[in-house]
Amino acid sequence: MFTQADLEQLAQRGISLEKAEKQLECFRTGFPSLDIVAAASVKDGILAPKKAKQEQYIAAWQEYCKGEHKILKFVPASGAASRMFKNLFEYLDNGVETPFIKEFLSNIDKFAFGSQLAGKSGQEAVRYLLEDMAYGKLPKGLLLFHKYRDGARTPALEHLAEGALTGATKIHFTVSHEHLPLFRQHIAENLKKFEDKYGVKYEVSFSEQMPSTDTIAANPDGTPFRTADGKLLFRPGGHGALIENLNQQDADIVFIKNIDNVVPDKLKKDTVRYKQILAGVLVTEQKRVFDLLKNGNLSDEERARLNRPIRVCGVVKNTGEPGGGPFLVREEDGTISKQILESSQIEDKSLMATATHFNPVDLVCAIRDYEGKPFDLPKYVDPKTGFISQKSKDGKELLALELPGLWNGAMSRWNTIFVEVPISTFNPVKTVNDLLREQHQ
Numbered sequence: 001m002f003t004q005a006d007l008e009q010l011a012q013r014g015i016s017l018e019k020a021e022k023q024l025e026c027f028r029t030g031f032p033s034l035d036i037v038a039a040a041s042v043k044d045g046i047l048a049p050k051k052a053k054q055e056q057y058i059a060a061w062q063e064y065c066k067g068e069h070k071i072l073k074f075v076p077a078s079g080a081a082s083r084m085f086k087n088l089f090e091y092l093d094n095g096v097e098t099p100f101i102k103e104f105l106s107n108i109d110k111f112a113f114g115s116q117l118a119g120k121s122g123q124e125a126v127r128y129l130l131e132d133m134a135y136g137k138l139p140k141g142l143l144l145f146h147k148y149r150d151g152a153r154t155p156a157l158e159h160l161a162e163g164a165l166t167g168a169t170k171i172h173f174t175v176s177h178e179h180l181p182l183f184r185q186h187i188a189e190n191l192k193k194f195e196d197k198y199g200v201k202y203e204v205s206f207s208e209q210m211p212s213t214d215t216i217a218a219n220p221d222g223t224p225f226r227t228a229d230g231k232l233l234f235r236p237g238g239h240g241a242l243i244e245n246l247n248q249q250d251a252d253i254v255f256i257k258n259i260d261n262v263v264p265d266k267l268k269k270d271t272v273r274y275k276q277i278l279a280g281v282l283v284t285e286q287k288r289v290f291d292l293l294k295n296g297n298l299s300d301e302e303r304a305r306l307n308r309p310i311r312v313c314g315v316v317k318n319t320g321e322p323g324g325g326p327f328l329v330r331e332e333d334g335t336i337s338k339q340i341l342e343s344s345q346i347e348d349k350s351l352m353a354t355a356t357h358f359n360p361v362d363l364v365c366a367i368r369d370y371e372g373k374p375f376d377l378p379k380y381v382d383p384k385t386g387f388i389s390q391k392s393k394d395g396k397e398l399l400a401l402e403l404p405g406l407w408n409g410a411m412s413r414w415n416t417i418f419v420e421v422p423i424s425t426f427n428p429v430k431t432v433n434d435l436l437r438e439q440h441q
Helices: 004-013 017-030 053-063 083-096 097-106 122-132 155-166 177-198 237-249 265-297 298-304 432-437
Strands: 035-039 071-076 168-177 203-208 252-257 310-317 325-332 336-341 362-366 387-393 396-402 415-419
Touching: 004 168, 004 252, 017 396, 071 083, 071 155, 071 237, 083 097, 083 122, 083 432, 097 122, 097 432, 155 168, 155 177, 155 252, 155 265, 168 177, 168 237, 177 203, 252 265, 265 362, 265 415, 310 325, 336 415, 396 415
Parallel strands: 071 168, 071 252, 168 203, 310 415
Antiparallel strands: 035 325, 252 362, 310 362, 325 336, 387 396
16 A cells, blocks of 8 residues: 555654554544543532632642642734735635624734834735734734733733743744744743743744654545655644653643733733633642552552543533534443543534533643653543544645544543633634733733
8 A cells, every 4th residue: 555655755754654554544544433422510510619618729720830830821922814804815815804804903903013004904914914914824822912010911921921920931832934033033032021021031932833753644545645746645643743842841830821812901800810720720739649649559550540640621611603622431441530522522413412511721730740740741642532624735625634633632641620710711712803802901
């Protein structure tokens, strides 16, 4: 099936023949459906601590921060912002002023980047934004989101601020190869200003998604898809590939949050409070687990179940359309595990209607064992939780393989705790007009 040229192509990416063959096998066999017991709820599987308990968790985290621990903020930031501007691109093509476009054009001065569009209107303003300012090509992390008296901030800079306020001044961004120099320059130009403002010293690092985590594309019959020149086609494996980047981090505790879920300083109070609560739940549970592993009379099976990475996932009450979120899943051995599932993983869509909460990607993770050794995180991925999507290349249909998502199957075999957090901590920016919402003004 593979030629010598194919093997050389695989070797260049660091992909073994065995891995490529397993990926092709996935196209032919598909992935097994999950045995979902129920959506997690406050009555079953989700912690909703009262005020007094919240204060205990905050105190536990603040005490932990006094020790010699390595605390990291891990921010997936490789996504391009092109989807944010889908409506604007359409407007450039057809000139139709939809309600969305009218809202954008009549509120230009309210955007953090609005001053750079002064004197421009209509398609001229949009073209200047997308082309001259390159907003149509830049990653979300480098766009101006929020206004301040001392200058506008990008999401990357808001993560610096949030890190300082939550005790995570060691910050790691995963970025695309093409945007790495821009991120490095942006952080370098602003780092001292933020260190002086918050009285901290940052340690900022970057990584790219590894070529070895790309997946091979297939024809509809499951055979390798080839480009016009006969070469194999590889595609990024999705955010699940970032488990390899996370695995390389030198940290005890890791906060994980998407690049675009940020608010200005005036609204960070809830975010900071609940970050501390989530972290307090984590270190409290970790201490209990470590005590059991060091001193408890445990069977080998009990020890194996406890000695795993731990994650605490903030979950938000469902206020809109049901989608992915926290569920209880029956494993092959009959045990029940807590899993964050995407809607694509849920065959029985009626289950989604019973979900009381959704996943805002707000995690705090413990990635060392009770002896202080780092866990080998890829060992805790459930390879059966990937999925296949239909794509096309040069007019030809193909099948693409998505790796188990970072907070889905890639963390499937972690020990998981769900904690309810308020909707005020979830403020993503999916379209440019989301920046007009009160939370971003």
